[in-house]
Structure formats: structure tokens, C-alpha cells
Amino acid sequence: MDKRIVYTNDDGTIAIIIPSQNWLAESEENTIEALAAKDVPEGKTYHIVDVSEIPTDRTFRNAWTWE
């Protein structure tokens, strides 16, 4: 199960958090939800998505938005 965490930056672009498999394996408490609580900036709304939902063509990466 390969997940990503997506949130919107202050300038409207989106940020995508890529988890470290080492960190996830360190403890049963290190879940994708715990990672979001730790690494998403405070106050930001975030979404946990499957990696397959993230485009692999990054040609227009800076124009990506969350819908």
C-alpha cells in the first residue's frame, strides 16, 4: 500500500508528501495518518491518496492543483 499525502501550499500550488518506508517500518505507531499529523504544516487540510492518483508526467508539475 503506497500512499501519498497531498495538501495545498499558501501560493495555491500543491505539496505531496512521500513517506520514508524506513520511518513507517520503525514502529506500529508510524502510520500514514501519524505522518500527516507530523509533517503536514499545522492548519493545512490534507488528503491521503494512493500513489497511482499522482500523475507521473511532471511537465506541468508547478501548475497542479487539488480538486
Added chain:
Amino acid sequence: MTVSVKAPTSTTGSIQLNGSDVLTIESDRSVDIDSGTLYVDATNNRVGIGTSSPGTKFHVSDTSTNTVKSRTQASTGYVDIGMGGNSGVFDTSASDGIRLRLSGNDAVAIDASSNFKFNSGYGSVANAYACRAWVNFNGTGTVAIRDSGNVSSITDSGVGDYRVNFSTAMPDTDYAVVGSCQGISGSDIVDFGSFGYGGSPTVTPTTSQVAVGAFAYSGAGVDTAYVSVAVFR
């Protein structure tokens, strides 16, 4: 006070004080002083302290603390070796620290300020300034971490623009960041930047995160297949 020597059978005997055994000699010539305080296993040629069944040549057992304690005469200095939970623990009061020596020369040391030092071809022991976090990731296609240490995640913030998030935060923001990134075929110079990349070089580092990036000579961010970051503190 009555001291007596007894030989209750033809093969065992004891020395008693006021009628209680102080030293027992068993049938195999093993000697037990004070019920296991000191035991000599004559059959297996072993000595036990705190046990009457030594499992090795010299076996010290303290079931109350799981620790072997060595104290100076005044009891102010100590070296303890034992178990702390599931961890082995070596604890000393020595104010100058701990030294492991080879042929009389320090090879590894921990000084009084808890600085870890080693020689390893340097000529003498010197402080080891550790890499506190590192990561190697692919910044193209499906951005993914190949491997890492003390990194919980990276944040893809745009083309060539990333944040490295630490598992355990740095003690302050005075750390040093080094890194590298793969060049791009047919492109101009690709450089690595920290605390922001060429297009946005003003990202302030925090104790929990540092911004890094790959950028071209023009200052525009670029995605590269290999980005490596190491943080020293």
C-alpha cells in the same frame, strides 16, 4: 561462637558457625560458601558469584538488579555492567569518560561531555561529527525515496523543489546540509541548493525540516533522477 567441622557422609562435609553451614564441600569436591555467594564447581571447573550453578568459567549473577557492579572503596566511583530493560548497559561514574585502547593507545573514546571520538586512521581519537539525517530519492516520475536515515518523509513542493522532514528534530537550525543531484542529458548545469533552490532561495530552515532543490543555471527548478541529501550537526 562455635566453629565446627562436620562430615555428615563419607563424601560431603561442611564448616559450620553456630550450627549453620558456612562452607560446604560437595561429593564432587565443589565448594559452596554461604549458599552460592561464592561457588567453585569442581566438575566443570567453573566459579560462580551469586549462583551455585555457574554456566560459564566465571559467572556473576545478581538477580535483583541484573547488574554487575564494581565500586571504588569510597563507593563514589563505579563501573556497572548489566541489563536495562532489554538493553545491555555499561555505566560508569568516571569523570574523564570511557576509553577503549589498543596496545595502550586510545582507539575509541567518549569524553566527559558525551562526545564520541574515534581514531580510525586519523592519527588520534577526535570528535566524530555525525550525519544526523540523510536521504536518496528519485525526483522524476513517481517521486520516491530509495533509502534514508532519520527522515520521515520528503515533501515534493514543485519542480526540483523539495523539503526533507526529519524523524527526530535537530537540536537547533545551525546544522550543515550537503547534497548532490544528477545532471540532465542535453541540459545546462544542474546544481544542488539547500535552504531553498535557485528560484526561491529564501526558505528558512527549521529544526524539523530543510528545503533542498535541484536547479538549472537559469535558476529554474529541474527534476532529476538522483537527489542525495546529508545533514550534519
